[in-house]
Amino acid sequence: MKNFKVLTLAVLAMLSVSNAAHAEVPLLQTTDYVGISFWITSMGMLAATVFFFLEKGNVTTAWRLPVTVAGLVTGIAFVNYMYMRGVWVQTADTSTIYRYIGWLITIPLQTVSFYLVLSAIRKVPITMFWRLLVAALVMLISGYLGETGMLQPFLGFMIWVAAWIYIIFEIFSGQAGQIASRSGNKSLVACFGTMRMIVAIGWAIYPLGYLFGYLTGGVDSNALNIIYNLADFINKIAFGLVIWAAAMSNTSRR
Numbered sequence: 001m002k003n004f005k006v007l008t009l010a011v012l013a014m015l016s017v018s019n020a021a022h023a024e025v026p027l028l029q030t031t032d033y034v035g036i037s038f039w040i041t042s043m044g045m046l047a048a049t050v051f052f053f054l055e056k057g058n059v060t061t062a063w064r065l066p067v068t069v070a071g072l073v074t075g076i077a078f079v080n081y082m083y084m085r086g087v088w089v090q091t092a093d094t095s096t097i098y099r100y101i102g103w104l105i106t107i108p109l110q111t112v113s114f115y116l117v118l119s120a121i122r123k124v125p126i127t128m129f130w131r132l133l134v135a136a137l138v139m140l141i142s143g144y145l146g147e148t149g150m151l152q153p154f155l156g157f158m159i160w161v162a163a164w165i166y167i168i169f170e171i172f173s174g175q176a177g178q179i180a181s182r183s184g185n186k187s188l189v190a191c192f193g194t195m196r197m198i199v200a201i202g203w204a205i206y207p208l209g210y211l212f213g214y215l216t217g218g219v220d221s222n223a224l225n226i227i228y229n230l231a232d233f234i235n236k237i238a239f240g241l242v243i244w245a246a247a248m249s250n251t252s253r254r
């Protein structure tokens, strides 16, 4: 069963690699560091996805869902990175809009992960799930509308930031934060603490890069892409790893 799963994942990965290789005529240049950073991030996302899906079978039942969701996040990012790398190699540019398309699924999944890890150790009101989900969607939709010019960009930005601050409030001092700190579960407290630092600090890298480009008149697409790729690496892979680590320490050793 396990071998079968590994095989399926390997075949999927190979398929997507060979598809991409056919679709594009230009090759990745060995001195194209932005392109290389897209490629490294793609491989990291794939490795993390395989890892989370395999490890899902090794953690106690209650923790399977958050570990699976961590794998979904890196899996979606993997697919999106394969695509963005292709666009970059062909055009030496890639719009943040492509990133939004992946974020549209990954950010809500990561946001509700706070509810999922808490639910792994105790019963949590479902209203928390909905609050987190709605806040993530408000953030993304306003950001997308601002980015594409359908909404006044500054307004889109402000709504994004407001929804993000709301999420930060919820996981630090709101109901989610309180349940975590009172859980008496050390590894959950540690995992929750790192997850929320990623949301508060790791996520701030994106608007800072954006603002910096905006203020200096025109974003340097090379620098911005490398920064975003690195940020995604930490914000998605490390985020999943701390969930996995908490899951493992809540799983009794056989």
Ligand SMILES: *C/C=C(C)/C=C/C=C(C)/C=C/C1=C(C)CCCC1(C)C
Pocket: 103, 106, 107, 143, 157, 160, 161, 203, 204, 206, 207, 210, 232, 235, 236
């Ligand atoms: C896995 C991907 C993650 C965690 C992406 C997070 C992205 C952001 C926090 C983006 C934030 C932005 C704003 C706050 C203002 C508008 C510009 C954005 C989209 C870069």
